[in-house]
Amino acid sequence: MNPAVPARIQRIVIVGGGSAGWMTAAALATGLRGKGIDIELVESEQVATVGVGEATFPSILNYNRMVGIDETEFLRATDGTFKLGIFFHDWRVKGEHYFHSFGDLGQLAGPHALWGQHRRLGLAGNLDHQSLPAVMAREGRFVVAEPPKPPYDYAYQFDAALYAAFLRRLAMQRGVRHTLGHIVDVQRRPDGGVAGLLLADGRQLTGDLFIDCSGFRSLLLGQTLAEPFLDYSHWLPVDAAWACPTERVGEALPPYTRATALEGGWAWRIPLRSRTGNGHVFSSRFIDVEKAREQLLQQLDGAPLAEPRLLRFTTGQRQRFWVGNVLAIGLSSGFLEPLESTSIYLIQCGISRLMVQLTEGGPLDDEAVARFNEGAATQFRRIRDFIILHYCTTARRDSALWRHVASMELPDTLAFKMEAWRRFGVVHQYDEEAFGTTSWLSVYSGMGCWPECADPVLDELPRQEAAQALEGRAQAIRRAVEPLPAHHRYLADRLR
Structure with missing residues (x-):
């Protein structure tokens, strides 16, 4: 039985706290x-939240502004710091690194395309020096x-x-x-939806x-429905x-x-004002759990404040995020590993889609819910492909994991993208x-993944002029x- 979409919403119950529940x-x-809508959040003190997602990307600023949060007050209350991107070390080969930063990389097309002239001139390395x-x-x-x-975006940790x-x-x-x-039973409606808790x-x-918002348990969408x-x-x-x-060290x-x-x-490694967050994300198929723990301890640059905590998960998503009168937001809808700090972003996107449905004034019917599900699921897959890109472009072959990700068959959507870039x-x-395109270009360049041939339009700019333009931009960035x-x-100074 397919539960019906609620015809009119007067009372909303949020199941679970944590970031997902309270952001919602x-x-x-x-x-x-x-608008006369009653909102209640229920959470159990017996259920611990995951609480390790401490990094975000720039969209978090939009959420904070939308709910009217003062940035200084927020930073003070959350032990927060600013984030300009992610520093990737040893991903292509051991000893190399690159930044995925929240800034532009110059013009992306035409004879003045920064990356195109960079490759045309045979310059080695990634484009970090061209990113403010x-x-x-x-x-x-x-x-x-x-x-x-502003010439760049930023996020928070x-x-x-x-x-x-x-x-x-x-x-x-x-x-x-x-x-x-503590919820001990989920009561059902005759049509299969949820009547109460x-x-x-x-x-x-x-x-x-x-x-x-019950986390990995997915109490309502996963377990009940x-x-x-x-x-x-x-x-x-x-x-x-x-x-x-x-x-915190130093x-x-x-x-x-x-x-x-x-x-x-x-x-x-995520630096906060009073401490540093550390973790080791690993595949138990390719490394023993205790060995992974030892490798984490070897990475620490300060004294541990607690014993390492083990978290288990499976990457993936629910087929639908909204079914009848149940909508999942956060880990209850799915999980993509934390490599690009997308968990809080996906929470934010789920909230935004819901708010559009509740405030636009259109009918909250099966068609509206289907649009919600299609958009949310598609976005999940797009992020999945971007995270896979970090693995499949590796040149490492020194362990079973890296040999596996370098040779695995890719989703068609990602394979098409990579072929369009390569050719x-x-x-x-x-x-x-x-x-966006700059993020993809950051990873492509950082992983040494370049097109096989250059666009002939790049030759319209004399080589000396192209070299001067690249060096001029790099110098301007250094001066800034x-x-x-x-x-x-x-x-x-901000928090004084």
């Missing part, structure tokens, strides 16, 4: 204010650029548990009811729309992570996340892309970065 609650309380935020990150400098058109607590206070101030209780103490919660799970582990074989916080505070490729996966130098973009404050000093 804060957004709904803000966007639906004055990449050079800023390398030098440990940061400043919020002045509007109206923060404590996810503190962020959830910050949003909880905000959501409750705006009318969200917070219920603590039974708590361990006997209380019952009813609603018109239930938003599943049995929505099929599409497994992506044949492309993204990592299935576990060790996480461990450490003491005064410097890198304005970027670090991802270091290891034997059976990769290690993250014609075209960075093809589909609909529902999360990462030199007077900028160190990241830790800029933060200290």
Whole structure:
């Protein structure tokens, strides 16, 4: 039986707290204010949140602005720092590195195409020196650029548990009811949807729309409605992570996340103001769990503040994200490994799609829900392909994992993109892309993946003029970065 979409929504129940639950609650309380819709969030103290997603990318600024969060107040409350991109180490081969930064790489087409002239002139290496935020990150400098058109974007690195607590206070101030209780039964409607929740103490919660933010459990969409799970582990074989916080070392505070490729996966390092978040994402198919733990400990640059914690997961997504009167947001809808910090982004996208449905005034019918599901699932696949790109372009063959990802069959959508780039130098973009052409170019160049031939239009620019243009841009970037404050000093001044 296919549950019916609720004809009218007067009461929304959010199942689960954490980042997903409280981001959803804060957004709904803000966007639906004055519309007479009751919002309640129920969470159990017996269920721990994952709480290791401490890095984001620039879209988080849009969410914070939408719910009216002051940036300085947010940074102070969440132990936050600024992020200009991700530093990738040892991914193509051991000893090499590159940045995926949040800035442009010059003109992308025509005779002045920066990357095209770079390759035409036979210059070695990636394009980091041509990216303003990449050079800023390398030098440990940061400043919020002045509007109206900043030359680069930025994101944040923060404590996810503190962020959830910050949003909880905000959501409750705006009318969200917070219920603590352990759900022992999900009551069904005659058409197969969810009618209510039974708590361990006997209380019952009813609603018109239930938003599943229960994490990997996927209590409503997965367990109750049995929505099929599409497994992506044949492309993204990592299935576990060790996480461990450490003491902050030294005064410097890198304005970027670090991802270091290891034997059976990769290690993250995320600098916060008071501590550093560390983890080792790995595939238990290719490395022993305890060996992965040892390799994490070898990566630490400070004293551990807790014992490493093991997390298990499967990469993939639910076939549909919204079924009847149940909508999943966050880990309950699916999970793509944390390589590009997309978990909070996907939460934000789910919230945005829901808000459009609830506020545009159109009918909330099967067709609307189908559009929601199609867009959300497509976006999930687009991000999946971008993450796979980091693995399949490797030149490493020194362990079983890297040999596997270098030879595996790719999704057709990614294979087409890579062929268009290899043969014609075209960075093809589909609909529902999360990462733009500059992001794809950053990874292509960083992994030494270049087109087989150059566009003849590049020859219209004399070689000496092209070389001068490249060097002139690089020098201009160096001059712009030199007077900028160190990241830790800029933060200290902002938070004083």
